[in-house]
Amino acid sequence: MKEQTILDVQNLQKNFGKVHALKDVNLQLHTGEVLGFIGPNGAGKSTTIRVILGLIRKSAGSATVFGENAWKDSVKIHKNLAYVPGDVYLWPNLTGGQTIDMLLHMSGQKHSAKTDELIKEFKLDTSKKNRTYSKGNRQKVALIAAFSTDVDLYIFDEPTSGLDPLDELIFQQRVAELKKRGKSVLLSSHILSEVEKMCDTISIIREGKVIETGSLEAMQHLTRNVVAVKTVSPIDGLDKAQGVHQLNFTNDQHTSAEFTVDSDQVGTVMALLTKSSIVQLKTTPPTLEDLFLRYYHSDSNQKVGE
Structure with missing residues (x-):
């Protein structure tokens, strides 16, 4: 498969009044690549993703998905994209099964054998109403719908929040499967071990700026x-x-x-x-943890690990 640039974010900025949420964000994601987007809560990960999804408008810079303008062409882009947020809100009176089917229908997809396989794998009781679900089970509903969807780009924003370790492992295996099929994945996380296991390229964001991008191997010279x-x-x-x-x-x-x-x-x-x-x-x-600490240590003069 010919490598293409699926996602291209250049010098992205987003202001909320006087607050500069994004100051300079640059990201690129190619065909069959898993890009880890890491930083602590409040660094600007979710704001960047909302701009990419066309949910909010950028203040400056550019964001294109499949070569299309993320804001102007969002409807077209969403037909070939699956998204799972870090905290999923579901229709309280629908069952998990009804919700999965509705999410698939809204994406122009259908309940398939793969959907049933995922429900079994994640051990989700789809007969229960959404309002009875724990945070982890709400995440499972969204993940099952996303992994059932056949699109070219998958965006996960803190997707394993609330999942137990076995479910996290299933998530990692499913992402590996997407990569094998030539799909592209943007994974936003503050769980370093998660990113380290799955991602080809890592971008570190700090206070609204992407301060380092590269493979973990390439970045290890820094630690x-x-x-x-x-x-x-x-x-x-x-x-x-x-x-x-x-x-x-x-x-x-x-x-x-x-x-x-x-x-x-x-x-x-x-x-x-x-x-x-x-x-x-x-x-x-050195691990991704070391890299992370290097960039986020409050005292830049203090050695990592001290």
Whole structure:
């Protein structure tokens, strides 16, 4: 399948009176890609998504979906898009089953064998009225309808809020399936492990600005590996080695140490450790959590993890 740009957001801004909710948001999503859009509550994720969906009008910049204007062509765009918000509100007097069928009908889709499979997988009692459902069950109704829909773009805004770990796993498996079928997914989340498992590309938003975009692998140069090492002879020069931080010798002989090291200095540090004859070595690569903390730490001078 030829790769196409499904979603293109450039220099997006949104003001609510004097409040600058979005200052500079840039996002791109391509065919068969899962884009993780991360940031804490209030960073601007949901506002960005509302602009993409054509629910609110941008103040400046541009937002196109399938090459169409997100605001002017929203009706056309929505025919090829499925959306699940973080807090689903349903018609209280309808049952879960009736709601799923209505949501599918509104999207020009029909209840299918896949719908039944999803209902069984998520263990949803579709005979109950929506007003009796917990938050998690309301999310399940929306997710079942979305995953039953055959469209090119799926937008999930904090979709697993209220779900238990087993349901979260089902969600992750279904997203992986969409990707295999060449579908595009925008996943907004503050659950870092969720994004880390599923996304090809990650965009970090802070105070209305996208401040970093790339694959997790590409962004790992920004953080540090955690190293625990034991050697035969004392480790000399580690305290002066470039890229080494938070060094702690765990014995008096200086043959056991724990420290963090900048990713681009790992090779140099390993060469230094080898001179002391390594007995045991454990390195832990940086996670999305580390990246996140780097950008959101209240004191930019303090090291991540301290």
